[in-house]
Amino acid sequence: MQDPTSRSSAPRPGWERLREAWNRKKEELSVRLSLSLPKGMGLATERVLRVRAAMLGLLSRWPNVRERVVAFTHRLPEAGRKARALLVRLRIRETVHRLRALPPQVRYSTAAGIAAVALAGGAWAFVRSQTVELVRVYADGEPLGYASSASVVQDYLVHRLERIGHAAGGRAFAVTPIALERVKVFRGSAEDDAVLERLGDRIAVRVHAYALRVNGQHIAYLASEEQARALLSDALSKLGGTKLVYTGEPSVHVVPLAAPAEGSSSEPEKNIQLKESVEVVPTIVSPEELAEPSAVEALLLSGSEPELYQIQPGDTLWGVAQKFGITVDDLVRLNPGLSADDVLHPGQQLNVGRPKALLTVREESTQTVEVDIPYGTKEVKDDSLPAGKRVVKVKGQPGKKRLVYRVVMENGLLKEQEVLREEVLEPPVDEVVAIGTKVAYSFTPQGGYPVYEGTGNFIWPTMGGYVTSPFGPRWGGFHTGIDISGVQDRTIVAADRGTVVYAAWMSGYGNLVIIDHGNGYSTYYAHLAQILVSAGQRVEQGQKIGIMGMTGYATGIHLHFEIRKNGTPTNPLSYYRAR
Known part of the structure; x- marks a missing residue:
């Protein structure tokens, strides 16, 4: 077939x-x-x-x-x-x-x-x-979905890491294991946007950074070693008061601001070192842990804790405030629980508001200077002069000497000073002063009492304390004296010997004592709670004359103290060198 x-x-x-x-x-x-x-x-x-x-x-x-x-x-x-x-x-x-x-x-x-x-x-x-070839995405072994191709995921990761690294100033990389698997899915479809969003939430990114440590204590993470060195150089320059470069060693390199002129002597040789141990160590951190350089520099310059001052014997609030360039009100504000009337005790600590830097620039140098040699004063008694009167017989002349110092500065403040050599160039001439011993009496218009002439030297009229209001313009007027407060013992004493010419109430002053010292000076003691002397009474220097109070026009317990010369108010603090 x-x-x-x-x-x-x-x-x-x-x-x-x-x-x-x-x-x-x-x-x-x-x-x-x-x-x-x-x-x-x-x-x-x-x-x-x-x-x-x-x-x-x-x-x-x-x-x-x-x-x-x-x-x-x-x-x-x-x-x-x-x-x-x-x-x-x-x-x-x-x-x-x-x-x-x-x-x-x-x-x-x-x-x-x-x-x-x-x-x-x-x-x-x-x-x-009906079968589609897709890419199954895994993050740390967890399937996130199907992406259309591997290049979609790879391009996303590259761009994301480049963006993070550029923002952080370093090279970024992912630490989460990410796997891609080619699969055939019947009637499957890609979901690129959703998969990439899940991937962004799952992956952990790290960047190469440098850790800054001071004395082993971690300070901050910075993006690069160059950034850390530049930051340290800027901080050291501000602390040392001159252009300095951090070299990574204890010694700090000094950058001259200008070349010395011809024929001029160069500056004394300086040995500048960083007292603290500073390390810049490579590490790996998350981008969020990187710090801003300006914030790190501020931390290095100011530290995290304020400087505390320990009270020494004889310290007052006014004296501590003057020492650190602030006011008594500033001290009260910086120390909660402290008031302007408090008495300071040795060993007590006060916040003086000055920041303590984390870095210390130690500068050691030798300096040669010529200084005056102060002349001495020889006192001789003269019974022909009124008691307390001083007359210069021989005027003193300061001498000259050359000193070679070893000076240690820390962050621009003097820390140590030692005299290495001393050479007298010109000896001083002592001053000879005759001091009168003859007791003299005079009369004053206030009551016609005989006045006992003072020594001309004034002592502090209270038992310690500090000045709460100085001499000069105040509240639209003029303060003719000083206000003293912050004492534990409220006894008021005579600043110099003399005669009490007023001991009673006076408008504004409250209970007031006026002492005439017979040499053109008179002293006023106002707002007393109690007067312990009477008009016409002769008082000695340091004698108790009253109790501190707040009578008259006063807002708190204090002494209003005046020193007048020929009836004109003068600044009392100008008579107290130590204060």
Whole structure:
């Protein structure tokens, strides 16, 4: 019987290959269907049952398989559809002719098997057409979703790390393990935006940085070693008062601001060192841990704690305030619980508001200076002069000497000073002063009492304390004396010997004592709680004359103290060198 697919006695090679492929498919089908059945069942019946079961199973899984195969065929390119149509026609033509030659039972079972194979092949082609190749993204072993390609994830990571590194001033890298897996997903779709957002939340980024440590204590993380060195150089220059460069060693390099002029002597040789141990150590940190250079410099210059001053014997609030260039009100504000009337005790600590730097620039140098030698004073008694009167007989002349000092400065403040050599260039001439011993009496217009002439030297009128209001303009007027407060013992004493010319109430002053010292000076003691002397009484220097109070126009317990010369108020503090 002639092959129905042939059109001549010599078949074409393409058709021969199709026939061979078809024969192989039939052999595979016959092998898959050749399962053992119970005895007594004919071969034809066996094949029919097996093919029927296969068809039922296939249709139960893919009820619309025919429509899917047709749709798949329609999606093929034009050339592919033509080739497939030709192949189908050839297979159908060949199959029909071969089936006609078979017995009826075998013919029907074979046709059913062929249909099942055709349907299965179409279903597999449909599944393959619906399968998409994607990239599954993992962060630290956790799946985050599917990306369209590996390059999408890689580009995102590169750009993110570059952006973080540029902002932090260092090189950034990810420490979270990231894995990409190529997979085929049936009817899968990429979700690039969502996957990249999850990836950004999951990955941990670190940057290369440098840790700044002072005496082993961590100060801050900086982006680069150059940044740390520049910051340290700026801080040291401000502390040392000259241009300094941090070299990484204890010694600090001094940068001259200008070359010395010809013929001028160079500055004394200086040894400048950094007292603290400073380390700049490479490390790895998160970008959020990097500090701003300006904040780090401020921390190095001011530290985290204020400077405390320990009270020494004889210290007063006014004296401590003067020592540190602040006011008594500043001290009270900086020390909660302290009031302007409090008495200071040795060992007590006060916050003086001056910041304590974390770095210390120690500058050691030798300096040669010429200074005056103060002259001495020789006192001789003269009974021809009124008691207390002083007359210079020989005027003193200061001498000259050359000193070579070893000077140690820390952060611009004098810390140590030692005289290495001393050479007297010109000796001083002592001053000779005659001191009168003759007791003299005079009369004053206030009451006509004989006045006991004073020594001309004044002592402090209270038992310690400090000045709460100085001499000079105040509240739109003029304060003619000083106010003294902050004492534990409120005793008031005479500043110099003399005669009490007033001891009573006076408007504004309250209880007031006036002492005339007979040498043009008089002293006023106002706002007393109690007067212990009377007018016309002669008092000695240091004698108790009253108790401190707040009578008259006063807002608190204090002494208003005046020193008048020829009736004109003068600044009392100008008579007290120590104060």
